[in-house]
Amino acid sequence: MNPLKVGLVGIGKLGTAMMTHWHKHNIPIGIYHPTKMKAEQFVEQFQNGSCLSAEDLSKLDVLIMALPAMDVIPFISNLEIKGTTYLINMATTLPTNQIISTLPSLNVHGVKFMGHWKDLKEHGNGLFITEIRLPQHIEELYRYLGKVKIDSEDCLTEVNKLATYYAIQAAIELEKVFSEKGISPEYVKRALTSLAPEVIRSYSEGNLGHFAMEIVKEIHAKQGGVNPD
Numbered sequence: 001m002n003p004l005k006v007g008l009v010g011i012g013k014l015g016t017a018m019m020t021h022w023h024k025h026n027i028p029i030g031i032y033h034p035t036k037m038k039a040e041q042f043v044e045q046f047q048n049g050s051c052l053s054a055e056d057l058s059k060l061d062v063l064i065m066a067l068p069a070m071d072v073i074p075f076i077s078n079l080e081i082k083g084t085t086y087l088i089n090m091a092t093t094l095p096t097n098q099i100i101s102t103l104p105s106l107n108v109h110g111v112k113f114m115g116h117w118k119d120l121k122e123h124g125n126g127l128f129i130t131e132i133r134l135p136q137h138i139e140e141l142y143r144y145l146g147k148v149k150i151d152s153e154d155c156l157t158e159v160n161k162l163a164t165y166y167a168i169q170a171a172i173e174l175e176k177v178f179s180e181k182g183i184s185p186e187y188v189k190r191a192l193t194s195l196a197p198e199v200i201r202s203y204s205e206g207n208l209g210h211f212a213m214e215i216v217k218e219i220h221a222k223q224g225g226v227n228p229d
Helices: 013-024 036-043 055-059 069-077 096-102 117-123 136-143 153-180 185-205 210-223
Strands: 006-009 029-032 049-051 062-065 086-089 107-110 112-114 126-130 146-150
Touching: 006 013, 006 055, 013 029, 013 117, 029 036, 029 055, 036 049, 062 069, 062 136, 069 096, 086 096, 096 107, 107 126, 112 153, 126 153, 136 146, 153 185, 185 210
Parallel strands: 006 029, 006 062, 029 049, 062 086, 086 107, 126 146
Antiparallel strands: 112 126
């Protein structure tokens, strides 16, 4: 059986995070960028990578598109690609059905990442959402990055919006309170970039320390909720 030919277009933050883990497992990935030098510079970081030309894209079994939503349809509209190639749409705000209705001759699947690229790069164990079960050889690619779950793309969009909204709201509130108390901007930055994210991570994992647990009890009491054990 011939090895799977996999390509990646989109070598920004998400593309780099995924490539980091494929590299750890020595999964061969071809890299395409319209500016050849950028593809070459990217591949220098990863021994499992190789550069692809525009002509090479038509020979792939799978092309993973970690592109901004506005770039996906224009990009694949200009491809001369066989209908058997699986095109993977990872753009959070671009519904996969919109691509399918626009370009019905292509074999397009949606795989959306729920989370933050930096967390994926540093820790792996990502969560990827697809509406239809993926062929096994494609799902295996994402198993190196974390877990694949079947759910609606609309649900993912809503979750990402809510999480982003409340995270930004908390950051703005923290900045405001620190400013009112005359606390140094240096401490504000440290609280936002180190302290708060790790407290949230510990809360989600259920391993807060005594000091933080006392604050949880205080908040529950103010909200009229039940204190955790």
